[in-house]
Amino acid sequence: xxxxxxxxxxxxxxxxxxxxxxxxxxxxxxxxxxxxxxxxxxxxxxxxxxxxxxxxxxxxxxxxxxxxxxxxxxxxxxxxxxxxxxxxxxxxxxxxxxxxxxxxxxxxxxxxxxxxxxxxxxxxxxxxxxxxxxxxxxxxxxxxxxxxxxxxxxxxxxxxxxxxxxxxxxxxxxxxxxxxxxxxxxxxxxxxxxxxxxxxxxxxxxxxxxxxxxxxxxxxxxxxxxxxxxxxxxxxxxxxxxxxxxxxxxxxxxxxxxxxxxxxxxxxxxxxxxxxxxxxxxxxxxxxxxxxxxxxxxxxxxxxxxxxxxxxxxxxxxxxxxx
Numbered sequence: 434x435x436x437x438x439x440x441x442x443x444x445x446x447x448x449x450x451x452x453x454x455x456x457x458x459x460x461x462x463x464x465x466x467x468x469x470x471x472x473x474x475x476x477x478x479x480x481x482x483x484x485x486x487x488x489x490x491x492x493x494x495x496x497x498x499x500x501x502x503x504x505x506x507x508x509x510x511x512x513x514x515x516x517x518x519x520x521x522x523x524x525x526x527x528x529x530x531x532x533x534x535x536x537x538x539x540x541x542x543x544x545x546x547x548x549x550x551x552x553x554x555x556x557x558x559x560x561x562x563x564x565x566x567x568x569x570x571x572x573x574x575x576x577x578x579x580x581x582x583x584x585x586x587x588x589x590x591x592x593x594x595x596x597x598x599x600x601x602x603x604x605x606x607x608x609x610x611x612x613x614x615x616x617x618x619x620x621x622x623x624x625x626x627x628x629x630x631x632x633x634x635x636x637x638x639x640x641x642x643x644x645x646x647x648x649x650x651x652x653x654x655x656x657x658x659x660x661x662x663x664x665x666x667x668x669x670x671x672x673x674x675x676x677x678x679x680x681x682x683x684x685x686x687x688x689x690x691x692x693x694x695x696x697x698x699x700x701x702x703x704x705x706x707x708x709x710x711x712x713x714x715x716x717x718x719x720x721x722x723x724x725x726x727x728x729x730x731x732x733x734x735x736x737x738x739x740x741x742x743x744x745x746x747x748x749x750x751x752x753x754x755x756x
Contacts, residue, residue, distance in 0.1 A: 436628040437490040438589040438667070441532050445499035447475025447516030449554030449577030452562075455508035456570065467570060468510050469560040472577045475553030476500030476516035482541035486524040487631065489587050500551070503577055506559045516553055524589050526670065532586040542592065542670070550585060554578025588666075591629055593645035594752055596668030596706075598692055599677035601649030604713035606630070607735035608677070609646045612745065629667045636749045645671060650695045665699045673751055674708045678729075680717045685727040709751060715739060 450472025457465025478500050498521070504513035523529075529538045529550060539548035557575030564571055597605040613632025630646045647664040668674065674696075678688050689710065697704035710727075715734040731747055733740035 435490050436488050437493060438488070438591075438629075438664075439587065440489045440492045440496075441584060441586045442492050442496045442498065443582070443584050444478045444519075444551050445583075446478050446519075446551035446581045447500040447553040448502040448580040449473070449475045449556045450503035450505045450513035450516075451576045452557035452559035452574035453506035453508060453511075453513075454560045454572045454574050457509075464570075467560040467564060468508055469574060470506035470508070470511040470513065471559050471562075472506045472556035472575075473503030473513035473515040474556045475503045475578065475580055476518045477549050477553045478519045478521070478551040478581075480521050480523050480527075480529065480539070480541060480548045480550055482525040482527065482544055482546040483522045484525045484544040484592075486522060487591070488524065489527070489589055492521075492587065499580075500553055502580070503553070503556050505577075506556070506574075510559070510561060513556060515556070518553075523587060524591075526590045526592040528588045528590065530586040530588065532584040538585065551581040551583050554580055590670055591631060591645055591667040592643070593631055593668065593671050594642040595644045595673045595675055595748055596671040597644065597646045597675050597677060598668070598696065599649055599679075599713070600682075600688060600692070603649060603677045603679045604735055605646045605649070605677055608713065608733070608741075609644055611735040611738065611741060613644060629664050634745060634748075636745055640749060642749065642752055650692055665696075665703065669700060669703055671706065672755055673748065674703075674706050675748070676708050676710050677713045678710070678727075679714045680712055681714065685712070685729075689727060707751060707755070709747060711744065 452472050453469035455469040457468045500519035501516040503516045506513045525544050526542055528540045531538055538550055555578035557577045560571050560574050563573045599605050609632045612634045632644050633641050634644050635641050645668055647667055676692055678685050682688050709730045712729045712732045715732045716736050731744055733744050
């Protein structure tokens with residue numbers, strides 16, 4: 434399944450059914466009074482957040498959806514059948530916009546959260562409601578309420594506790610794979626990661642946290658260079674950022690400043706998140722030209738496993754301190 438994090442669709446709620454203009458007729462009652470029933474309401478378009486979904490790909494297959502209309506009322510004061518609601522499941526973490534105005538209609542961050550984006554039209558009143566002292570046989574009815582047509586845009590921001598940030602090939606995907614059941618693509622060349630990935634990291638017997646890996650950031654990423662800028666929004670909801678710098682880099686401080694600048698240029702709130710600085714690929718030999726004196730919070734090797742248990746403990750404690 435492809436990872437799709439933004440899509441525009443057209444939705445339409447159901448139109449309300451018209452009321453009925455009807456009069457009671459029975460043997461020996463040739464001129465019975467009005468008995469037209471009300472029309473049924475139109476169906477709503479309802480969004481429900483699901484933590485089981487991680488992509489918006491399904492919405493690329495059908496970009497025009499609608500609830501059903503309400504039925505017309507009938508004689509004997511019978512109301513028309515209500516239209517069926519259209520229920521659409523979206524990944525938890527999806528923000529919904531009015532695509533034409535840019536207004537945020539809702540932010541479904543939690544599993545099971547609901548949002549009615551298009552309310553169905555009200556059912557029209559039948560002629561039984563329009564009897565007056567001067568008009569005992571009204572033929573007047575209400576038409577059903579109009580449907581709502583709307584172009585909406587979904588924007589997905591993955592939900593994770595910790596976000597991994599680093600240059601391409603810094604070892605982020607290897608770390609995610611080593612600590613969780615996630616299976617991101619791993620290769621010894623830049624930009625092998627082309628989409629975000631999530632993994633659940635277990636802490637002790639009962640604890641856990643969710644780790645997010647995004648494509649590597651290169652200098653100028655905030656202006657659109659490379660792939661990382663497109664996916665930075667997926668770590669905006671995280672509580673902690675792990676900045677990874679591989680051992681073979683020639684100047685750790687320069688790389689750190691470059692990464693922090695990209696985060697700040699993209700979002701000030703993102704740059705304010707707590708950070709842990711990790712030197713990755715400790716199994717590689719550190720080049721003699723590296724004169725940086727940057728102090729790291731921890732050193733790891735996803736290949737040999739060195740430092741990984743301690744890394745999990747450091748991250749877990751940092752998250753717990755926030756509570």
